Amino acid sequence: MTIAACCVVAAVIPIWTAIAAPELERLGALALAKPAPPLMARATTAAVQRAVVVARGAPVTAMRNDPPGLQVHTVAPGETLLSIAAVYAITPQTLAYNNQIKDTAELRPGQSLVIPPIDAAIHVVREGETVAGIASSYGVNPDTVRTINSVAFEPADVTAGRVLLIPMPDGRYPGFRLTVSEAPRVFAPRIRWPTDGIITQLFSQVHTGVDIAAPYGAPVVASDSGTVTEVGWRGPGGLSVCVLLDWGLEICDYHLSGTNVELGERVVAGERIASVGSSGVSTGAHVHWEARTNGVLVDPMTYAPAGPTVVRVGGATGQP
DSSP, X not given: OHHHHXXXXXXXXXXXXXXXXXXXXXXXXXXXXXXXXXXXXXXXXXXXXXXXXXXXXXXXXXXXXXXXXXXXXXXXXXOOXXXXXXXXXXXXXXXXXXXXXXXXXXXXXXXEEEEOSSSEEEEEOOTTOOHHHHHHHHTOOHHHXXXXXXXXXXXXXXXXXXXXXXXXXXXOOTTOOOBOOSOOOOOOOOOOOSSSSEEEEOOOSSOOSEEEEOOTTOEEEXXXXXXXXXXXXXXXXXXXXXXXXXTSOEEEEEEEXXXXXXXXXXXXXXXXXXXXXXXXXXXXXXXXXXXXXXXXXXXXXXXXXXXXXXXXXXXXXXXX
């Protein structure tokens, strides 16, 4: 009996071992294997139901452009505020305002100047300031400031110490006046007539400008953009206004009845700066139109607009 039992066991064990081998192998592997990495991917051919996220719109990554950069210019011998401004295509006022220069004579060789990429005020944000408040102090639209400086989020994008560019397209800065003490050094393009009228006397050795007869009180405009260098009474020339144009020519209008600008103010081409009059030594309402370069009187007709010119000898003339 015992022998029979042993024979049965001996016969069954190999069969059971063969059947259970895969399971034993799995258990052994679990017992002896090293801990598996926390994240495992398991391939399967079976279809798996997955959650689906449906976007309401196509996802877009917004790339924020950096605002225009600033440059630094070292003044070379012979350079002037006007010549440097011309190189960077900005107004002399923009250059002066951003570098705390009130008089063109303050410029020195070796001096470092900060140059904005456009006519704009360089403003460093102070604690508690907002774009709306900063824009208001300069008289500009806050949305324009945000666009120029790529301000997308407030107050996150407007922190103390950040530099903002406040665009000033005409180069006029509230309360800022520039004194022009240096002589212009460049010639340039055509300019506007100061008023609509009839030329009654041309430039000559005995007449320092061009006389233009026009109705009393008619507008006198800036011949080009520049800085007001003189406003007031000038002897026989009566009430006058002089403007130093950005590219160097100085224009003066005499015998005026009234003025609309202040000394050191910036004006733009075509802006009304005065009114036609007959002040000083004059025989009738007209404008005596003068031009100077490097302090030397030149014929304004050299720069006058092209086209037909009506000249009538005599009429409302006078001494400048």
